[in-house]
Amino acid sequence: MTQAPDVTLSRAPSHPLIESNRVEGTRVFDRDAKQIGTIHHLVIEKVTGRVVYAVMSFGGFLGLGAHLYTVPWEKLHFDPGLGGYHTDITEGELEEAPQLPHDADRQREEELRRYWNLPSYWA
């Protein structure tokens, strides 16, 4: 599932765009640049086209025994040097975090965002 990092031998910046069907498998690194998981898929606000959550796969090996967690997009920061996203989220925080069902309403989203100390992104 893990994609090859987006590297080039030239000094040209990495390509700034990525196809949604290639995001799956993009790696996520912790503060120590250790890989802690991969992005499973993104959650997009239909009307605005903003990515608002990443559903991340943590733990397990090659997808076996992995758990999926919905994380606010703001907690991930793309690092072209790493070829992936880094985050300051810890495993402990993640285990306690509320989850977001497929048909979550705004109230469930608010609970999730409060947990992560983030305001709601909608008007």
Next chain:
Amino acid sequence: MTQAPDVTLSRAPSHPLIESNRVEGTRVFDRDAKQIGTIHHLVIEKVTGRVVYAVMSFGGFLGLGAHLYTVPWEKLHFDPGLGGYHTDITEGELEEAPQLPHDADRQREEELRRYWNLPSYWA
């Protein structure tokens, strides 16, 4: 490939979020609310997490003989009533439009955006 439209029998608004791996197949309608194609995948700016292009499948039947076109996201507008996106793009415009290769640089993007009378979205 076409997803069921996101409809409910209640008056509750459709769910505002969609998973990136479910966007594939979302229908696109023209000014007359006639289905003209489906979304094949999205193109996302890695750093900001903004959807900047939709790669649309036009023509063909069930994906056979269909052509893929990269369209600026601004040309699509989500319509909860239709359960898909509507656009004022015509087939003729699309046939003449420049395409965007996988490794497109900003210059190629500018050509594409000029064609569609849109400014560049990056700083």
